[in-house]
Amino acid sequence: VQLRESGPGLVKPSETLSLTCTVSLGSINSYYWAWIRQPPGKGLQFIGYIHYTGSPNYNPSLKSRLTLSVDRSENYFSLSLSSVTPADTAIYYCARSIRGEDAFDLWSPGTMVIVSS
Amino acid sequence: EIVMTQSPDSLAVSLGERATLHCKSSRRLLYGSDERNFLAWYQQKSGQPPKLLISWASNRESGVPDRFSGSGSETDFTLTISNLQAEDVAVYFCQQYVTSPMTFGQGTRLDIK
Numbered sequence: 001v002q003l004r005e006s007g008p009g010l011v012k013p014s015e016t017l018s019l020t021c022t023v024s025l026g027s028i029n030s031y032y033w034a035w036i037r038q039p040p041g042k043g044l045q046f047i048g049y050i051h052y053t054g055s056p057n058y059n060p061s062l063k064s065r066l067t068l069s070v071d072r073s074e075n076y077f078s079l080s081l082s083s084v085t086p087a088d089t090a091i092y093y094c095a096r097s098i099r100g101e102d103a104f105d106l107w108s109p110g111t112m113v114i115v116s117s
Numbered sequence: 118e119i120v121m122t123q124s125p126d127s128l129a130v131s132l133g134e135r136a137t138l139h140c141k142s143s144r145r146l147l148y149g150s151d152e153r154n155f156l157a158w159y160q161q162k163s164g165q166p167p168k169l170l171i172s173w174a175s176n177r178e179s180g181v182p183d184r185f186s187g188s189g190s191e192t193d194f195t196l197t198i199s200n201l202q203a204e205d206v207a208v209y210f211c212q213q214y215v216t217s218p219m220t221f222g223q224g225t226r227l228d229i230k
Contacts, residue, residue: 043210043221043222043223043224044167044210044212044221045221046217046218046219046220046221057217059217059218060118060218061218093166093167095166100217101155101214101215101216101217101219102214103157103169103172103212103214104157104167104169104212105169105172105178107166107167107168108166109165109166110166
């Protein structure tokens, strides 16, 4: 199974950051799918996860701006983060876990998103 | 949320020697009838995503060399890398998953002395 993110690498402040993670060589079913980000040179922040059935769990620090969704027919899941600021600049990873609260056993390569005008 | 604190921030160890990395949780991570610790360790090499090394505090993932070992319980955990190899240069993160939001330590950078 492989994960690959796609989406714009540059987003303007106050706009919405949208990313998609495609699951290939395997099924999106039976797992939880998460987003994690890492500001350049810094640590990791859990953003949220979504079950393949569509039930999401959001980090409270981002909940008011965050929407996660899943498309089982197309084998991908998505992140939408509204009203972005430069503080949202980071490498964004998608990842897999077996349970909701769990270690992440599979990660995408990561995609850099810069918030700047 | 649970705060994870790693020490030291950076560490340099000679090839073939042992590296000891620490992770402390602000809450106990030992739960469940089977009393497991909800703690994972990751290795992140430069320009790569994190790689899961150890789950449940001491359970090594498939394919991870046995020179990597995890120990500890409740709030204090250790990742030990024996017989340090050049390819072990990386940043190592711990993560708690006992409750959401899951949180990570700030990382320990490991270099060769």
